[in-house]
Amino acid sequence: MRKGKTFILSGPSGVGKGTVLKMLLETQKNVYISVSATTRAARSGEVDGIHYHFLDTATFEEWIAQDAFLEHAEYVGNFYGTPKKFVDSAMDEGKDVILEIEVQGALQIAKKRPEAVLIFVVPPSWEELERRLTLRGTDSPEKIRQRLQRAKEEFRIAYAYPYHYFVYNGIVEEAAKELDAIMTAEHCRSMERLEILCD
Numbered sequence: 764m765r766k767g768k769t770f771i772l773s774g775p776s777g778v779g780k781g782t783v784l785k786m787l788l789e790t791q792k793n794v795y796i797s798v799s800a801t802t803r804a805a806r807s808g809e810v811d812g813i814h815y816h817f818l819d820t821a822t823f824e825e826w827i828a829q830d831a832f833l834e835h836a837e838y839v840g841n842f843y844g845t846p847k848k849f850v851d852s853a854m855d856e857g858k859d860v861i862l863e864i865e866v867q868g869a870l871q872i873a874k875k876r877p878e879a880v881l882i883f884v885v886p887p888s889w890e891e892l893e894r895r896l897t898l899r900g901t902d903s904p905e906k907i908r909q910r911l912q913r914a915k916e917e918f919r920i921a922y923a924y925p926y927h928y929f930v931y932n933g934i935v936e937e938a939a940k941e942l943d944a945i946m947t948a949e950h951c952r953s954m955e956r957l958e959i960l961c962d
Contacts, residue, residue: 767795767854768949769876770861771869772942773921774884775914777896779932780863783884786939791946795853797862800826803841816846834864834871845872859946866917870924880949881926882942885918887933 774780788794800816802823811817818826823842826832835844845868850860862872872879886892892914896907921929928945932938 765857765950765955767793767856767858767860768946769850769854769872769879770859770946770949771872771879771881772861772863772884773866773869773882773917773926774932775886775892775917776910777892777899778884778886778914779895779935779938780884782935783930783932783938783942784861784863786935787942790939791859791943793858795850795858795860797845797850797860797864799843800832800846801841801843816849818842833862833875834868836868866920870920873924880928880945881921881924882928882930882945883918883921883926884930884932884938886914887931889915891933 772780772784784796788796798812798814798816800818800823802818802820803815805811805815805817809815809817820842823835823844826844826846827835831847832844833847833850835842837843845862845864850862853860862869864872866883869881873881886895889911893907893911896902896910902910930938930941930945
């Protein structure tokens with residue numbers, strides 16, 4: 764049985780990562796979407812193990828000490844992180860794992876697991892990204908300006924690192940096809956095919 768691969772999906776707020784992933788999952792069934800752990804309280808309707816793995820601060824800090832996270836960070840007084848054990852378990856079952864994560868966390872993981880495949884989702888233009896953020900109706904003009912500035916910073920980091928692939932999300936269906944093609948191609952790499960032939 765093939766072992767799964769780790770795919771890291773990043774991109775600015777409003778670029779449509781979640782929508783692309785949802786469409787991908789309509790065709791890709793052998794995929795595990797990584798669930799983060801957090802110390803923040805569960806919100807109404809959130810289910811432990813589905814939306815997040817909810818941990819108390821003492822447990823989270825214990826996991827940090829045990830190097831049980833692929834990456835972790837503190838944000839607005841709460842910890843967030845990607846537990847290794849769930850990712851590794853899914854990969855051992857032959858599932859590809861997708862981590863939807865911001866650039867800084869992705870680079871933490873890439874240092875620990877250089878074999879991880881880094882994918883950055885880009886908008887058709889900065890103007891279109893601004894339009895999408897505005898249509899959401901959740902942010903003030905100043906907040907949108909900050910998000911756009913942050914998006915450009917993330918793009919520069921992703922380009923400089925560099926990320927392995929950039930997926931263009933102009934049309935969601937096409938972006939999902941590109942993501943699917945990347946995942947298929949990664950399993951056609953010579954070393955993986957040789958391992959199968961040499962078994």
